[in-house]
Amino acid sequence: MPQLSIIIPAYNNSRYLPECIRSLTMQDYRDIEIIVVDDASTDDTSSVVKDLAEHDSRIRLIQHKKNAGTLASRKSGILASHGSYVMLIDQDDALAPNALTSLMLFAQQHPADIYHFGVKVHAANSQAQQAAAGMTSFLTPTPRTLQGEDILQYQFASSKGFDWHVHHKMYSGDFARNAYTLASDTRLVLSDDLYMSFILCSTASTYIAIPDSPWYIYHLGRGDTLGQQLTPKTSETIAQRDAQALSLLKKFVSQESSKIKRSDWDDRLADVRNRLIEHTMNEWKDNLPSENQKKTLQRILQYWEPDTVCGEIYRYVRDYAYAYLTAKDHKSQKALCDKANAKTYLDMARYIEKNNGLPGSSKNNHYLGLREIAYTHLYDSGLLARPQSQPRGLRALLSTFLTRL
Numbered sequence: 001m002p003q004l005s006i007i008i009p010a011y012n013n014s015r016y017l018p019e020c021i022r023s024l025t026m027q028d029y030r031d032i033e034i035i036v037v038d039d040a041s042t043d044d045t046s047s048v049v050k051d052l053a054e055h056d057s058r059i060r061l062i063q064h065k066k067n068a069g070t071l072a073s074r075k076s077g078i079l080a081s082h083g084s085y086v087m088l089i090d091q092d093d094a095l096a097p098n099a100l101t102s103l104m105l106f107a108q109q110h111p112a113d114i115y116h117f118g119v120k121v122h123a124a125n126s127q128a129q130q131a132a133a134g135m136t137s138f139l140t141p142t143p144r145t146l147q148g149e150d151i152l153q154y155q156f157a158s159s160k161g162f163d164w165h166v167h168h169k170m171y172s173g174d175f176a177r178n179a180y181t182l183a184s185d186t187r188l189v190l191s192d193d194l195y196m197s198f199i200l201c202s203t204a205s206t207y208i209a210i211p212d213s214p215w216y217i218y219h220l221g222r223g224d225t226l227g228q229q230l231t232p233k234t235s236e237t238i239a240q241r242d243a244q245a246l247s248l249l250k251k252f253v254s255q256e257s258s259k260i261k262r263s264d265w266d267d268r269l270a271d272v273r274n275r276l277i278e279h280t281m282n283e284w285k286d287n288l289p290s291e292n293q294k295k296t297l298q299r300i301l302q303y304w305e306p307d308t309v310c311g312e313i314y315r316y317v318r319d320y321a322y323a324y325l326t327a328k329d330h331k332s333q334k335a336l337c338d339k340a341n342a343k344t345y346l347d348m349a350r351y352i353e354k355n356n357g358l359p360g361s362s363k364n365n366h367y368l369g370l371r372e373i374a375y376t377h378l379y380d381s382g383l384l385a386r387p388q389s390q391p392r393g394l395r396a397l398l399s400t401f402l403t404r405l
């Protein structure tokens with residue numbers, strides 16, 4: 001039985017797969033099995049893996065007859081593994097030299113269910129280069145040890161949380177196999193990392209983030225659509241997939257809450273809901289042409305509750321209004337742009353609210369909080385006339401604080 005099983009889900013990207021596999025076979029640490037799950041590729045993925053396996057018996061190929069999605073591919077590989085530890089790696093990424101030796105030495109000295117290590121981001125193009133610093137920060141974990149319920153509580157928290165990618169983490173083998181048996185057999189792509197991280201973190205006993213561990217090589221922009229302009233249809237698809245992940249997690253909690261005892265399931269689902277809708281709306285804002293944004297909101301509202309969508313729009317209002325409020329020159333081009341954007345997104349939020357009885361009918365604290373802060377900045381900046389009963393500045397913040405006690 002190998003000490004470590006490494007799972008690679010693969011689909012129609014044989015160009016980079018040999019590089020990924022070689023980064024594993026060339027490691028100093030040798031006691032591994034490499035399981036490549038070909039999700040019914042139409043290119044030469046299977047033949048590439050078979051050729052590599054002829055030269056290294058540690059490589060195994062699993063072939064899906066029908067394309068089933070990333071979640072299913074990872075599940076197939078995990079459940080077929082034999083290692084005392086399990087790791088996932090994407091087909092266009094790699095591990096740094098000596099990564100496995102360092103990781104296994106750490107694991108032997110520190111028993112845990114989840115080991116979270118860092119990344120080196122390699123930018124594949126100019127757009128990826130601009131995003132590389134932020135991605136490195138997001139994917140580099142804060143060194144710490146978490147136990148029991150704290151793991152899921154921190155995972156999707158708005159501050160002091162940690163990223164939900166299932167790669168650049170190693171798992172105790174039996175723990176990972178048990179967790180993946182709880183995963184739905186439904187097709188899920190794009191949001192499958194977040195979905196599976198919720199399950200893993202809700203069932204884990206110990207999580208350790210390893211300091212100074214940039215061992216996963218993340219090729220940003222190589223195999224994805226970073227910065228690619230969206231259409232109304234692709235924006236709707238993102239909304240549908242993110243909403244599907246939330247629906248599956250609600251089903252998971254409904255089925256498992258009697259076995260996994262904790263009193264905060266509703267709060268944890270609210271956390272993950274906020275992260276999912278944040279992703280949907282950031283894609284909508286950043287990658288959909290502005291002339292398509294308002295009409296595409298109706299497509300997104302097919303999958304998401306109006307107050308969740310409004311909450312994210314108010315986040316943009318908040319940021320633009322604050323930028324205008326703090327601008328040194330309110331007549332500068334940037335300040336005028338911030339002013340226009342604040343009003344544009346405010347109009348969108350108000351339109352949704354008017355047609356859905358908001359905010360009065362909502363109990364979504366995330367939406368209500370973002371809305372309140374956005375209006376405070378709008379009033380303080382003079383972008384909106386303040387109602388006579390509305391307190392000003394520090395008094396407003398104090399009033400907000402006292403009402404939440």
